[in-house]
Amino acid sequence: MALPAVAIYSFLYLYPAISNLLYSTQRWDGVTKAQFVGLHNFKYLATSDDLFHKIVANNFRFSFVVVILQTLFSLMFAIFLLKNTKANIFLRTLFFFPTILSSVSVGLIWTFLYNPNFGFINASLKAIGLNKLALNWLSDGRYSLYSIAIAQIWFHTGQMIVIYLAGLQQIPAELYEAADVDGATRWQQFRNITWPMALPTTAVVVAYTTIQTFRAFDLVYAMTQGGPMNSSDLIVTSIYNMAFGAYKFGYASAESVVLVVVVLVITWIQRRTLRVDYGSR
C-alpha cells in the first residue's frame, strides 16, 4: 500500500536530490555537454565568490531579524490573546488573516505600501511630518532586505500566534493561581512559568521560522527580485537566477547543496541548544 508513495517519492524527490549532488560537480550550461569538475564549484563558492558570500550573509541577516521579531511578537500576542473572550477570538481570526493570502499577493501589496512616491507608508509618514523617515524602502540597498523582512513578519506572525496559543493553553492554570497567591508580579510569572513552560513551543516556532526564512523566495521575487545590487538577494533567489538567468546549472546545484548543509546544520544546532535548555529546567 505504500508502493505508490514510495515510487513517486523516489522518482521525484530522492532521485532529483541525488542527481543534484552529481550536477554540483559539473560545469554545465544546460545545452552543451556537461563537464566534470570535481569539487571545483564548491571551492570557488567557498573562496572566491564574493557575491555568494554576500548573499549568504544577507540570508543570515534576514533569518536573524525575522526569527527574533516574529517569535517575540507571536509569543507576546499569544499571551495577550490567551483568554477565550469574544474580542480575543476575533483578533486571533484577524491576525491569522494574512497567512491565507498567497506570498505573491503579500509581496505585491507591500510593494505598493512601500512605494516612495504614492505608497501608503510614506504618505502617512509625511502627513504626520516625519518626512525624514519616508525612506526608499525597497530601492535603497540599505533597507531593502529589512523591508522584505517586515512583510514576511506581517505575513506569518498570525500563524505562529496560533501555535503559541496551543502551547500556552497546555500550561496548568494552577501554576498561575499559586503564583498569584504568592504575590508574584506579571513579569515574574512570565519569567518563571510562561517562558520555561512554553520553551518546547518556542523551539518549534524558531525551527519552523528559520527553515522558512532559508527557503524564502516568493516575497523577494515579487518585491525586489534581489535588488538593488543584490542587497536583498537570498540563497534560493540566487540559485534560481544562477540556473535560469545565467544558465550555470552545475554551479547553481552546488549552491543548493550549500543550502541543504546550512539548513541541516542550523536545525541541528537549534535542536541541541533548545533541548539542552529545556532539560536543564
Added chain:
Amino acid sequence: MFYNVSRRVLLAIFAIAVIVPSSIVVLGTFKKDIEIYTKPLAFPKHWSLTNFHNLINQGNVFVPFKNSLIVAFFSVFFTLLIASMAAFAISRMITVTGKVLFLLFSLGLAIPGQVNIIPIYLLFVKLHLTNSLVGLILVNIAITLPISIFILTTFFRDLPKEMFEVAGIDGAGLFRTYRSIALPLSRPAMGATGIFLFVICWNDLLYPLMLITQSDKKTLPLTLIDFRGEYATSYSMLFTAIMVASVPMVLMYIFMQKSFVAGLTAGAVKG
C-alpha cells in the same frame, strides 16, 4: 495598569497593520489608479465594477484561475490518497520496514523542496512535462508527500489498535481495514491536511515560474507577477486580480476556519 494599556496599544497597532492594507486592496478594486494613489483608504467616489469587467474582458485571469483550481484540486486529491495509504501501512507495520519507510520520508522533511528545482527542471524537460499542468501536479505531490505522510502517520498511530485487530480477526485485509475503518475515522485529519496542501499548491510560485512559460498554462501567482509592470504597475488591476486570486482562500477560511487553522498549524508543528 501599564500592562493593560500596552496590551491594548500593541493589539490595536497589529490590528491596524492587518486591516489597513486589506482595506486598501478591497477598496482599490472599485477605484481608478489615480484614486488609489491619492486616497488609498477613502471610499471610492463611484463604486464601479469596471476593473472586474476589464479583468474578465482581457481574459487573463479566468484561464489561470481555472489552471490553479485544476492543479490544486488534483494535487491535493492524489497526495491525500497516496499519503494516507502509505501512512496507514506505515502505522500498521510494527516491522523494520515501517520504521525504514518512515525514516525515508522524514528525510524529505529535512531537505527543503526548493533544493530540487534544478534536477526537477532538467528531468521534466527530458520527459516533456514542462508547460504541463500534469507536470505541476506531479511536482506538488512529490513535494508535499513527506509532510503529509508525517502528519497522517502520527494521526493513524493515535487511533486505538484494537479496532484494527478486531477487523483483522474478522478477516479484513490491510486495504479493507484502511478503506472501511481508517479512512472514515480520519476525515477531520484528512480535511485539515487537505486544506494545508491546498494552500501550498494554490500559492506556489517557484515551480510554476520555472516550468511554465506558455500563457495558457499559467497559474494565478504567475499571472499576478505579470501584473507588476516593467515601468508602471496598474494597481487597480493588480488589486482586482489579487482579490480574485484570494477569493477561494477567504471563502475556505470563513466556512472551514477550524480545519483551516488546524491544517496550517499542524503543517508547521509537525514539519
